[in-house]
Amino acid sequence: MNFILTRYIFPINEPLILSNRFNFCLDNPRTEEEIAIIKEYLDVSLNSPDLVYKHYHENRIPIKSTKETTNLLTVESALEGLNKNYSSLDLSVHDFFTKYRELEPLEKLARMWVIARYNDEGEYQRLQEIALEESSNGRTGFFLLDKGNPIIDNSDNLVGFTYFLSLLVHTDKEFYNGQSFILHNDSFTIQHPKVDRFFNLSVMYFGFMSYSHEIKNLEDHWKSFYHIRDELASVSKKLDGIIDDANQEKILFIANLLKVVGNNLKDECAKLVTLVSIIELLLTHSPDYNRFNIEDSISKQFRLKASLLVYQNDKSKDIEKVKIRLKEIYSQRSNIAHGNFKSLKDYLRKEVKKSKEEDISEDIVLERLSNDLFNFIRAIIEEYIKDRKLVDFLKEN
Structure with missing residues (x-):
């Protein structure tokens, strides 16, 4: 040992x-x-x-x-x-x-x-x-x-x-x-x-x-x-x-992503993209290329499935607000992933402008997206531990 x-x-x-x-x-x-x-x-x-x-x-x-x-x-x-x-x-x-x-x-x-x-x-x-x-x-x-x-x-x-x-x-x-x-x-x-x-x-x-x-x-x-x-x-x-031969590799991969985010990633944009990928890995599947706009379909899966499990985990939460927040998060993930940094900057400036906090900044707005993602991922994993079949069902459908 x-x-x-x-x-x-x-x-x-x-x-x-x-x-x-x-x-x-x-x-x-x-x-x-x-x-x-x-x-x-x-x-x-x-x-x-x-x-x-x-x-x-x-x-x-x-x-x-x-x-x-x-x-x-x-x-x-x-x-x-x-x-x-x-x-x-x-x-x-x-x-x-x-x-x-x-x-x-x-x-x-x-x-x-x-x-x-x-x-x-x-x-x-x-x-x-x-x-x-x-x-x-x-x-x-x-x-x-x-x-x-x-x-x-x-x-x-x-x-x-x-x-x-x-x-x-x-x-x-x-x-x-x-x-x-x-x-x-x-x-x-x-x-x-x-x-x-x-x-x-x-x-x-x-x-x-x-x-x-x-x-x-x-x-x-x-x-x-x-x-x-x-x-x-x-x-x-x-x-x-709940770990077995079927999901061991997935669990260890998620664990490694959390290690990378927690220890190695100092850039908030990279952190946001990585954390979103954990929820995608757990909940989304590849849509039919002939029927869907791929980006839009994955975004819908992301916010609907994640909001459902977050609400299931804590029913005191407003599921509609959770869904709206997840939509915000995925939109900024897409801006980062596709290099639309002007759109990301516009979003951050808008959030700072409408906030009533004196010490708010664009960096803090971005950090809070990641903080919320940690809480959403925790809720989803807790639901996965409680009912793995349900979460797997949501992923495949």
Whole structure:
């Protein structure tokens, strides 16, 4: 088994299964080698010489509580807060601090970092053995891994799967823009310690979360393992239960698209086109070329089928408004896909002009189209999990 870091830090007594089919789970590091790898990364990212952090802010918090850090958040005070506020609520926290009370702060943090495991089919161990043998013979080099290697394929699938799950469990409905609870997108980053501001930000958020077992803002719940754990386990089980040989490739492809949007796409136009393609993949079919205007027919399928499922998912929504919004979205997708950027610009200017918000901009209008798309996709996938036959029927008809 190999692993990738998540953004979560919390002790786990038993692994949380993400997928039996793909052999994915969340766990803490269990071997001394795993713990040492994470501890070294912590030490470099949080505890390098001050000169390293001199010219830029890297979200670093002090490690130990001293007179100089009184009233400041530190790794040590965060650990104390977790023990104080969660031990009576969670047996895994109680057990952890009972067993590891005397360890140094970074050692404790390393042992409770939540990692996502995947099956590398023994490839990592095999490569280690080859490297050791070559080194003993005085030869050095490096491995080039590509598609087809279990480390690449299975880790890519794991990362995409976490983006898929993040879409389904996130609680930040208004401002969610595709982020995942995974921290790194591969299992190699952790092997090369560096000052990592996103890694450090996870430590900082862990500190904030540790000061109370209550998180007042619902949108922040999914950022805390303790608060999202049960929902994550439930959603993972439901999703895994509907994946079979017939739809596995489709699920992994959608997962990869969500990963691309959440991690790699900074351009809002490209993001919009990609997100629309997910709904098209799930709900539309190729129309009869002899009977229909292709673009118009797919647009009709898109807005009618999607609005039906979004309404089915939440009947408090106004289905007519959902359909109108989907029509807007598809029109701008078509403007982008066909290079009609003047029409897109005209739409954005019109929306800014008619808005009563003081800080509205064309960029914000475009971002909100994508934000709505994330919510629509989430609703459609939830309906797919509830009744796959219905969604497949809609796609084919």
